[in-house]
Amino acid sequence: xxxxxxxxxxxxxxxxxxxxxxxxxxxxxxxxxxxxxxxxxxxxxxxxxxxxxxxxxxxxxxxxxxxxxxxxxxxxxxxxxxxxxxxxxxxxxxxxxxxxxxxxxxxxxxxxxxxxxxxxxx
Numbered sequence: 001x002x003x004x005x006x007x008x009x010x011x012x013x014x015x016x017x018x019x020x021x022x023x024x025x026x027x028x029x030x031x032x033x034x035x036x037x038x039x040x041x042x043x044x045x046x047x048x049x050x051x052x053x054x055x056x057x058x059x060x061x062x063x064x065x066x067x068x069x070x071x072x073x074x075x076x077x078x079x080x081x082x083x084x085x086x087x088x089x090x091x092x093x094x095x096x097x098x099x100x101x102x103x104x105x106x107x108x109x110x111x112x113x114x115x116x117x118x119x120x121x122x
Contacts, residue, residue, distance in 0.1 A: 025043070026090050026111065026112025026113050027043050027044060027045050027059070027090070027091075027109075027112045027113070027114075028043065028044045028045070028089075028112075029044075029045055029047065029085065029089060029090065029091045029112070030044055030045070030046050030047070031046075031047050031049055032046045032047065032048045032049070033048075033049060033050075034048070034049075034050055035048060036048060036058050040058065040059065040060050040068060041060075042060055044059065044060075045057055045058070045059045045091055045093075045109070045112075046058045046059065047073075047083060047091070053074075054073045054083060055072075055073055055074055056070055056071060056072055056073055056074075057070075057071040057073055057081065057083055057091075057093060058070050058071070059109075061099070061103060061105055062105065062107060062114045063103045063105045065102065065103045065105075067099075067102060067103070069097060069099070071083075071093060071097065081093045081094060081095065081097075082094045086111060086112075088111075089112075090111045090112030090113075091109070091111075091112060092109060092110045092111055092112075093108075093109040093110075096108045096109075096117060097109060098117075
């Protein structure tokens with residue numbers, strides 16, 4: 001009986017997390033010409049364009065540490081991300097964003113939403 005209750009509780013926690021994820025409003029996409037603003041807003045991804053070319057995407061780290069994450073969008077430099085803008089006004093980044101230091105956040109940014117990656121301790 002305890003095992004069934006534990007499984008049910010685990011299922012409900014996962015369902016609640018998924019529901020909360022989709023009920024939260026997506027990140028806004030803001031196009032910045034030439035450079036980023038001095039202060040970035042939460043729940044906003046900024047795309048810096050210069051001469052019609054997307055150069056970088058930037059956002060505050062979604063973990064809450066308030067660090068600015070910069071993702072290079074120029075294909076001839078490494079590492080490089082690909083930004084896709086969708087018809088509904090949201091954006092996606094590929095591949096995932098993984099901070100190797102400080103907060104160690106690891107997430108996918110899809111359709112304006114953060115999808116956290118699970119890490120397996122080795």
